[in-house]
Amino acid sequence: MPDVKRHLFVCTNRGASGKPACGARGSSELLAAVQTELVRRGSDARATSSGCLGPCFDGPNAVVYPDGVWYGGLEPADAAGLADHLTGGAVLADRCTEPPGEPGERE
Ligand code: FES
Numbered sequence: 001m002p003d004v005k006r007h008l009f010v011c012t013n014r015g016a017s018g019k020p021a022c023g024a025r026g027s028s029e030l031l032a033a034v035q036t037e038l039v040r041r042g043s044d045a046r047a048t049s050s051g052c053l054g055p056c057f058d059g060p061n062a063v064v065y066p067d068g069v070w071y072g073g074l075e076p077a078d079a080a081g082l083a084d085h086l087t088g089g090a091v092l093a094d095r096c097t098e099p100p101g102e103p104g105e106r107e
Pocket residue numbers: 011012013020021022023051052053054055056059060061
């Protein structure tokens with residue numbers, strides 16, 4: 001099985017749903033900063049935008065796969081820490097959040 005590269009999905013939704021939208025709270029700037037950091041490091045990990053991930057009130061939100069690690073309350077200053085996760089697996093513990101869903105729904 002080939003090495004699995006990590007992929008960061010950053011919610012950049014700007015839609016007006018009545019909830020706070022990540023895209024209006026700096027997530028596009030965060031995504032650009034992570035992408036810049038990955039290029040600087042010569043990493044082939046991925047960071048791309050996504051639509052609404054669900055837990056809007058916790059945003060700006062992002063998730064790393066295949067690890068299944070969720071992040072919330074992100075700021076552009078978190079770019080280096082997220083790049084650390086993507087390139088080496090070190091989780092940015094201060095920004096981790098519970099995955100969306102009911103408690104006990106996931107193992
Ligand atoms: S708008 Fe980002 S999680 Fe809903």
